[in-house]
Amino acid sequence: MPNDTSDQLGRQIASLPRDEDGPVFREPWEAQAFAMTVKLHERGLFTWNEWAETLGAEIAAAGPDDTAENYYLRWLAALETLVAAKGTLAAAEIAERKDAWDRAARATPHGEPIELGRELRADALKQDQPHG
Amino acid sequence: MAHDHSHDHDEGSALSDTALRVRALESLLVEKGYVEPEALDALIDIYEHKVGPRNGAAVVAKAWSDPDYYARLMDDATAAIAELDFTGRQGEHMVVVENTPDTHNMVVCTLCSCYPWPVLGLPPVWYKSPPYRSRAVSDPRGVLADFGVSLPDGTAVRVWDSTAEVRYLVLPMRPDGTEGWSEEDLAALVTRDAMIGTGLSLTPDQAAAAAAE
Numbered sequence: 001m002p003n004d005t006s007d008q009l010g011r012q013i014a015s016l017p018r019d020e021d022g023p024v025f026r027e028p029w030e031a032q033a034f035a036m037t038v039k040l041h042e043r044g045l046f047t048w049n050e051w052a053e054t055l056g057a058e059i060a061a062a063g064p065d066d067t068a069e070n071y072y073l074r075w076l077a078a079l080e081t082l083v084a085a086k087g088t089l090a091a092a093e094i095a096e097r098k099d100a101w102d103r104a105a106r107a108t109p110h111g112e113p114i115e116l117g118r119e120l121r122a123d124a125l126k127q128d129q130p131h132g
Numbered sequence: 133m134a135h136d137h138s139h140d141h142d143e144g145s146a147l148s149d150t151a152l153r154v155r156a157l158e159s160l161l162v163e164k165g166y167v168e169p170e171a172l173d174a175l176i177d178i179y180e181h182k183v184g185p186r187n188g189a190a191v192v193a194k195a196w197s198d199p200d201y202y203a204r205l206m207d208d209a210t211a212a213i214a215e216l217d218f219t220g221r222q223g224e225h226m227v228v229v230e231n232t233p234d235t236h237n238m239v240v241c242t243l244c245s246c247y248p249w250p251v252l253g254l255p256p257v258w259y260k261s262p263p264y265r266s267r268a269v270s271d272p273r274g275v276l277a278d279f280g281v282s283l284p285d286g287t288a289v290r291v292w293d294s295t296a297e298v299r300y301l302v303l304p305m306r307p308d309g310t311e312g313w314s315e316e317d318l319a320a321l322v323t324r325d326a327m328i329g330t331g332l333s334l335t336p337d338q339a340a341a342a343a344a345e
Contacts, residue, residue, distance in 0.1 A: 029154045035172040036158060043166060076153060089160050098156035105147045114145055116159060
């Protein structure tokens with residue numbers, strides 16, 4: 001149950017930005033990172049203690065002057081670290097996919113959704129064009 | 133995913149480094165069967181109201197109560213909203229569009245899901261959905277009907293397409309029977325959907341019924 005998990009999360013990570021009822025997000029990507037983490041935990045990929053330790057290490061590494069605004073940046077870094085440490089996704093695989101999304105976005109005209117595969121079609125088009 | 137690409141390039145779109153990292157993780161985890169996009173959306177749906185339609189409701193209630201604030205809000209919404217400390221991180225420009233008996237305003241982002249996070253929090257799942265993004269433009273009255281809103285025939289519907297640079301907030305009409313109400317009580321009548329334009333403000337009776345549930 002999502003609610004059970006989020007309650008547990010709220011209790012175990014006291015510094016999670018939250019209001020009276022639950023966590024809050026500043027931007028959608030934060031929610032995506034949050035939701036992926038909750039779902040991976042539900043699947044048993046890691047325990048909340050492992051998560052808290054990993055996130056805590058990221059927050060500690062950022063130093064005492066880090067702001068609350070950066071909280072989910074640390075969260076995202078912790079998620080990347082943990083999925084790599086658990087062998088769920090290889091770091092190189094993530095880097096390669098990130099690059100593919102970057103090229104897909106740049107190949108996407110405005111008004112159209114950014115989808116993987118666009119970068120491949122754009123590459124093919126470039127190869128078809130004669131060199132000037 | 134929500135508004136995370138900028139619209140100001142002539143060719144292609146650009147995603148922020150953070151957005152790319154999140155997309156990389158999510159697409160790989162989905163492909164490998166670790167997470168389901170629907171399950172992520174459902175979870176986010178639980179939290180989306182937590183960031184805050186309340187901020188927007190406070191803006192609306194103040195505009196209803198304070199003629200000077202209303203004037204500032206209509207003149208320069210970005211500055212008037214910043215007065216209440218609801219500012220975005222990306223410097224987006226806010227525009228307030230006012231509902232009247234003649235005109236009903238509705239907001240969409242046809243490109244992605246640009247949304248005024250500082251005042252409304254996370255966009256609801258339906259706001260990001262392709263059907264809403266296309267039908268809000270082609271059939272706004274049909275969308276309103278889906279949301280249970282029927283407007284008088286004489287009321288025109290105007291649809292505003294958000295961008296990364298300009299975000300719209302609907303100023304709904306103040307419900308009858310609220311003369312002399314405090315800003316706090318008024319804010320309780322202002323729903324998120326009313327500020328997107330897919331709903332209307334609650335009447336005092338509706339609010340009382342909702343509170344009693």
